[in-house]
Amino acid sequence: MTKTADSKVLKNRTIANVYLGLMIVLMYVPIVLVIIYSFNESKISSVWAGFSLKWYEELFRDRSMLDAAINSLILATVSSFLAAIIGTLAAVGMPKAKLITKGLIEYISTLPIMIPEIILGMVFLAFFTLLRLPFGMVTLTIAHTSFCIPYIYMLVKARLVGIPKSYAEAARGLGATEWNVFFDITLPLIMPAIVSGMLLSFAMSLDDVVISVFVTGVTTNTLPLKIYTQLKTGVTPKTNALCTLMFVITLVVLLLSSWVSRKSPITTGRRETHEKPSENRLSVDPVG
Amino acid sequence: MTDIILQLVQIRKSFGDTTVLDGLDLSVRRGEFITLLGPSGCGKTTTLRIIAGLEIPDSGQVILEGKDVTYDEPNKRNVNMVFQNYALFPHMNVEQNISYSLRLRRVDKATIRKTVEEALELVQLEGFEKRMPNELSGGQQQRVAIARAIVNQPAILLLDEPLGALDLQLRRQMQMELKRLQKRLGVTFIYITHDQEEALNMSDRIAVMRNGQFEQIGTPAEVYSRPKTSYVARFVGSANILTGTITGVNGKLARFENHNGIAYISAQDAPVTAGQKVTIAVRGEMVKLTPEYLDHPERPGHPEQPDHPQYPDQPEHPDHPEHLHHPEYPDHPKHIDRREHLEHLAGLRAVVKDKTFAGGVLQVTLELSDGSEMVSKLHGIDLPFAPGDRVIASWEPENAVLVDLEETA
Numbered sequence: 001m002t003k004t005a006d007s008k009v010l011k012n013r014t015i016a017n018v019y020l021g022l023m024i025v026l027m028y029v030p031i032v033l034v035i036i037y038s039f040n041e042s043k044i045s046s047v048w049a050g051f052s053l054k055w056y057e058e059l060f061r062d063r064s065m066l067d068a069a070i071n072s073l074i075l076a077t078v079s080s081f082l083a084a085i086i087g088t089l090a091a092v093g094m095p096k097a098k099l100i101t102k103g104l105i106e107y108i109s110t111l112p113i114m115i116p117e118i119i120l121g122m123v124f125l126a127f128f129t130l131l132r133l134p135f136g137m138v139t140l141t142i143a144h145t146s147f148c149i150p151y152i153y154m155l156v157k158a159r160l161v162g163i164p165k166s167y168a169e170a171a172r173g174l175g176a177t178e179w180n181v182f183f184d185i186t187l188p189l190i191m192p193a194i195v196s197g198m199l200l201s202f203a204m205s206l207d208d209v210v211i212s213v214f215v216t217g218v219t220t221n222t223l224p225l226k227i228y229t230q231l232k233t234g235v236t237p238k239t240n241a242l243c244t245l246m247f248v249i250t251l252v253v254l255l256l257s258s259w260v261s262r263k264s265p266i267t268t269g270r271r272e273t274h275e276k277p278s279e280n281r282l283s284v285d286p287v288g
Numbered sequence: 289m290t291d292i293i294l295q296l297v298q299i300r301k302s303f304g305d306t307t308v309l310d311g312l313d314l315s316v317r318r319g320e321f322i323t324l325l326g327p328s329g330c331g332k333t334t335t336l337r338i339i340a341g342l343e344i345p346d347s348g349q350v351i352l353e354g355k356d357v358t359y360d361e362p363n364k365r366n367v368n369m370v371f372q373n374y375a376l377f378p379h380m381n382v383e384q385n386i387s388y389s390l391r392l393r394r395v396d397k398a399t400i401r402k403t404v405e406e407a408l409e410l411v412q413l414e415g416f417e418k419r420m421p422n423e424l425s426g427g428q429q430q431r432v433a434i435a436r437a438i439v440n441q442p443a444i445l446l447l448d449e450p451l452g453a454l455d456l457q458l459r460r461q462m463q464m465e466l467k468r469l470q471k472r473l474g475v476t477f478i479y480i481t482h483d484q485e486e487a488l489n490m491s492d493r494i495a496v497m498r499n500g501q502f503e504q505i506g507t508p509a510e511v512y513s514r515p516k517t518s519y520v521a522r523f524v525g526s527a528n529i530l531t532g533t534i535t536g537v538n539g540k541l542a543r544f545e546n547h548n549g550i551a552y553i554s555a556q557d558a559p560v561t562a563g564q565k566v567t568i569a570v571r572g573e574m575v576k577l578t579p580e581y582l583d584h585p586e587r588p589g590h591p592e593q594p595d596h597p598q599y600p601d602q603p604e605h606p607d608h609p610e611h612l613h614h615p616e617y618p619d620h621p622k623h624i625d626r627r628e629h630l631e632h633l634a635g636l637r638a639v640v641k642d643k644t645f646a647g648g649v650l651q652v653t654l655e656l657s658d659g660s661e662m663v664s665k666l667h668g669i670d671l672p673f674a675p676g677d678r679v680i681a682s683w684e685p686e687n688a689v690l691v692d693l694e695e696t697a
Contacts, residue, residue: 166375169342170433172362173369174389175440180363184388188379 031247038240055241065226065242072206072223075137079144080201084194086145087152091160092186110154112147120147121214128215135217143215144208148201152194159193160186192260199257203250291318293443293476294339299348301334301500308334309345310500316444321470321477323487325524326497332480335497336446339478340369353443368437369446372453374429376421382408382432383417389440407435410469427458434469444476451486463489484524488512496520513571514557518691521569528572528662529691530636534564541685544568548636548656549680553688560690567692574687575664577652577679578635579672635682638662640673654681 038056042049059065094106112120124143133139167189168181176184209224216225223246230239292315299312308331316322324332337343339350341362350358357365368389376385384391386407387400395403408414411431421429430450437445450466451459467490470477481487487494488508495505496519504516515521518529532546542555544566553568560566638654641661645651650671654662664681673679 164373164375166371166373167377169340169362170369170371170375170436171377171388172342173340173365173367174436175363175392176388177361177363180392185377 034240035244035247037237038244040237040240043237055237059238059241059245062238064221065223065238068221068223068226071137071220075140075144075222076202076205079141079148079205080198082141082145083148083152083201084198087149087197088156088190088194090149091153091156092182092190094157095160110150113150113154117147117208117210121211124211125214135215136220139215139217140212140220140222143211144205147208147211148204151200151204152197155193155197155200156190159190163189195260196257199253199260203253203257206250206253207246292316293318293353294478295349295351296335296339297349297351299335299338299345299350301331301338301343301345308500309338312348312501314495314502314505316476316478319474319476320492321467321479321490322493322495323479323481323491324495324497325481325484325487327482327523330497331500332497333448336369336448336478336480339444340367340446341365342369366443367446368440368442368444369448370430370433370437370450372449374421374426374433374450376429376432376436378421380421381417382413382419382421382424385421385432386436386439388436393440403439404435407439410438410472411435411465426454427462430454430462434466438473438475442475444478445470447477447479449480449482451481459486466490488524494524496523498523514689515569515691518567518569521689521691525571526663527569527689528575529567529569530662531565531567534560534562534566536562544688546636547658548638550634551636551682551688552634552685553690554686558690558693566690568688569691570683570688572651572663572665573649574683575662575681576683577640577654577664577666577671577673577681579677579679635680636662638679638681640675640677640679642675643673654679 039051039053040048041052041054090109094102099105121143124139124146128135128139128142133142163186167185171181171185172178207224208222209228212222212225213228216222221229223242227239227242230236294314294316296312296314299309300307301309312331312335314335324335326332334343338345339352341357341360341364344359348358349356352365352367377388380388383404386404390400390403404417405414408416411434413428413431413435416424416428416432421432424432433450434445447466451462454462463486466477479487479490488511491508493505494508494511496503496511498519504511504520506514511520511524515524515527521527522529530544530546530551532544532551534542535545535550536543537555537560540554540556541552542560544551544553551568636656638656640652641655642653643650644653648667650666650668652664652666652671652673654664656662662681
């Protein structure tokens with residue numbers, strides 16, 4: 001009886017493992033391949049001719065490539081900062097606003113996540129043409145900032161929901177003005193959401209092609225755009241090296257983001273019950 | 289003239305169509321421990337929030353230390369609030385939490401350190417300065433919340449069910465501690481609870497709230513033993529509420545009668561006249577029970593009546609202990625003067641419906657002839673009453689309280 005049950009469990013587990021393995025292969029093998037090929041001596045990707053760092057050297061010698069990389073970093077940094085400010089203000093301010101159209105505004109403001117990027121790119125193009133803005137870093141920054149705002153807004157809003165109103169009320173009673181409450185209580189508590197939103201935005205901006213194609217100028221190139229144009233002239237292992245670097249940067253940023261959001265000081269009911277280890281620590285080493 | 293620290297004048301507040309506070313008046317004396325007692329939804333939290341400035345009343349005035357603060361910001365009022373969920377700032381340690389109000393006022397660091405130390409000593413949490421709130425137990429968090437609320441020396445401390453989230457034992461202990469702390473600091477406490485026991489234990493005065501109004505404001509003793517309305521009587525100590533007619537007044541005593549029988553009530557506190565319909569409240573622990581067959585033989589239903597269906601042969605009735613119905617028992621009707629006996633056993637006829645034993649008290653639920661219930665709390669577990677027994681429920685006249693007098697028809 002138990003034996004058949006055991007074997008059934010085992011069988012189920014095997015199926016689950018096979019499925020999981022398949023998924024991982026599908027998702028990550030291409031990435032791994034690109035990383036491996038970036039160290040390939042041969043110019044032809046499918047032929048392994050030995051380990052080499054020459055494509056990386058070549059990459060760093062490529063002036064236009066470096067310019068594009070610097071552009072991308074500046075763009076990602078500036079737009080994620082701007083998005084953080086605008087998104088946070090929106091998330092904090094929106095619950096206090098008494099607008100009839102509040103629901104509509106909230107809905108619209110999350111649209112950039114849902115609209116296909118290609119349409120968003122078209123829209124920006126039309127808009128900037130109308131405004132007669134010179135295409136280049138400015139238009140890129142505006143476009144990237146606006147598609148990053150929803151991420152910050154939603155993350156911060158979700159975090160705000162988890163903060164009891166009584167924190168602010170207690171602070172007010174203790175003599176804090178609205179400003180004090182924002183800087184002393186609200187901001188520190190939503191900081192993890194802002195930071196992880198910013199890191200997410202940074203990553204989104206860093207690898208955006210579709211929107212950037214529409215809003216960039218003739219002389220301005222971002223890293224993803226550069227790679228994309230290279231694809232047309234044929235993939236060299238240099239591109240693989242670049243992709244590997246970008247993958248590493250994105251990964252680091254995302255890992256940072258999840259680490260920051262896990263380190264949040266907000267106590268949920270669930271977390272409180274798991275707080276035992278620290279109690280033990282303190283009982284072993286009593287303070288004072 | 290006592291020193292009034294806070295006055296609420298005709299406070300009204302509604303949320304949408306719901307009227308939460310309906311013309312509330314309250315005077316709080318300096319240094320007193322006053323409890324707002326009522327079920328959830330009666331408006332007690334809203335009252336507290338209006339005092340704290342977290343809500344603005346639709347009309348009425350909040351006068352704090354002689355100054356109208358109705359529309360003042362919460363940070364401009366010298367009152368602090370302790371929340372049920374403690375509301376400790378999770379990103380600050382105990383010291384930072386407690387010193388928050390002092391840091392806002394830019395008090396110098398040495399004074400802050402000293403004040404925090406004293407506050408922690410007061411709530412018996414010495415050495416906890418560097419702990420984070422989530423490293424503290426519920427009771428400890430509660431103490432930190434109180435310490436934080438008292439360091440800037442508020443005129444009034446508002447406590448919104450601060451012990452609600454604690455377990456019973458800790459709650460009892462914290463009740464005592466809070467009371468002691470309040471006496472020691474001399475700070476005025478306005479305390480909210482729906483737990484009547486807590487209110488009776490801690491308060492100098494209790495304000496019983498119902499539907500946005502105060503039903504009765506008085507000392508715990510007054511509210512408990514002299515409830516003004518049946519609502520107060522029921523809510524504080526769950527008294528029995530009975531309606532009937534006054535059928536005679538004789539000096540201090542009035543005869544109360546309804547279809548369950550006759551009872552005597554004290555007519556000293558409230559003048560009543562014969563023929564008046566009244567509501568009385570009697571606490572369960574004041575209700576004594578006597579087996580019905582001891583009652584006057586001329587009463588209908590008395591076992592000596594030949595046509596009584598249930599007790600055809602009274603002395604041998606099996607449900608009762610033998611000594612009680614044995615003719616030689618001194619209390620047996622045969623031995624007692626009839627008049628005296630009637631006086632002695634005046635009471636309401638009822639049938640025992642159920643009995644439960646809890647905390648050293650036997651709670652007997654009685655059913656009256658109109659189907660309503662009455663509760664008698666008796667000491668001891670081995671009492672000779674079983675479900676189905678017919679009994680007479682009686683009490684000393686001074687233990688029955690006239691309530692709802694304004695509602696008399």
